[in-house]
Amino acid sequence: MSATRSPVTTQIDFEQDGKQRGYLRVPHSRNSSAWGAILIPITVIKNGSGPTVLFVGGTHGGEYEGLVSLLKLSRELPAEAVQGRLIIIPALNLPAVMAGQRLSPIDGKDMNRVFPGAWNGTTTQIIAHYVHEVILPRCDAVIDLHSGGFSLSLIPYMSMHYLDDEAQTKATFAAMQAFEAPVSLVVKEISGEGLLDYAVERMGKLFLCAELGSAGTLSPQVATIAEVGVRNLLKHFNLIEGDITTRESLGLPPSRLMEVPEPQNYHIVMANGIYESFCALGDWIEAGQPLGQLHFVDNISLEPQPIIAQRSGTLLCTRGPGHAEIGDCVAVVARELEVGT
Numbered sequence: 001m002s003a004t005r006s007p008v009t010t011q012i013d014f015e016q017d018g019k020q021r022g023y024l025r026v027p028h029s030r031n032s033s034a035w036g037a038i039l040i041p042i043t044v045i046k047n048g049s050g051p052t053v054l055f056v057g058g059t060h061g062g063e064y065e066g067l068v069s070l071l072k073l074s075r076e077l078p079a080e081a082v083q084g085r086l087i088i089i090p091a092l093n094l095p096a097v098m099a100g101q102r103l104s105p106i107d108g109k110d111m112n113r114v115f116p117g118a119w120n121g122t123t124t125q126i127i128a129h130y131v132h133e134v135i136l137p138r139c140d141a142v143i144d145l146h147s148g149g150f151s152l153s154l155i156p157y158m159s160m161h162y163l164d165d166e167a168q169t170k171a172t173f174a175a176m177q178a179f180e181a182p183v184s185l186v187v188k189e190i191s192g193e194g195l196l197d198y199a200v201e202r203m204g205k206l207f208l209c210a211e212l213g214s215a216g217t218l219s220p221q222v223a224t225i226a227e228v229g230v231r232n233l234l235k236h237f238n239l240i241e242g243d244i245t246t247r248e249s250l251g252l253p254p255s256r257l258m259e260v261p262e263p264q265n266y267h268i269v270m271a272n273g274i275y276e277s278f279c280a281l282g283d284w285i286e287a288g289q290p291l292g293q294l295h296f297v298d299n300i301s302l303e304p305q306p307i308i309a310q311r312s313g314t315l316l317c318t319r320g321p322g323h324a325e326i327g328d329c330v331a332v333v334a335r336e337l338e339v340g341t
């Protein structure tokens, strides 16, 4: 699968020193525009030699803190301040971002389920393929900034996967902690295949995924977490000078180290209904206690169905809207991760 077969083009020269702001041009023929295109903003800042780090936001629409922090960074950071190469794509799935929804309105696809993509696929697959074939091979590290979107409300965290390679684990763990999120989380996904995460990890490169704000909002507190965290990672990778801004230096409690090791940490509803949570984010949860209950508003003969905690720990994530459908995740319980394990 050759990148030269990609229909995506750009005026950006990835090897050129200096700061370039431009677009990835993705052909998009439609009724109103025969030769039209989707123009995905991209900034490349390169100065001398050093690592290449890719920051991605807007993989999904409705997730704003990472996107806004990257827009600011791409405007504010001068090339002279950088040693190495920084690639910033604030809104990878631009059609979804512009529509304010998780999936692309063009093909209904989730950008973070289609990697490695396809050069002759749908629009979302074509974008993913270009990233996989042209941009990822140039990178040493990839940072993907998500938020809870419409459906999830969560404690802001930076996360990594359980990895097999010891050196990759150590490097990823150090970078995760440098972000200084309220929670640093080691996680086992239940999302299936097609994630950008796995594409990067399979190339042997460092990958981090943040989950920041909640339920489609953009709060000043979480926006600050994103902005400080992105700058901290630039310092961690020696792309810019300066010391890490710790949470303590901002008068905040230190980052908590947690893990989500099993599918049983996720709680799924088995019917359609209205989810009433009994617990707030950050609450201590005992295995066996009810996390909430599901109401059946269309059948008053049915009693509410309790959702029972399968593991003890801290409530890391709960459902954003009350409306829930069978198979939806309504709660994630995380446990403390002992340092050195």
Ligand SMILES: [Zn+2]
Binding pocket: 059, 060, 063, 146, 147, 149
């Ligand atoms: Zn997302």
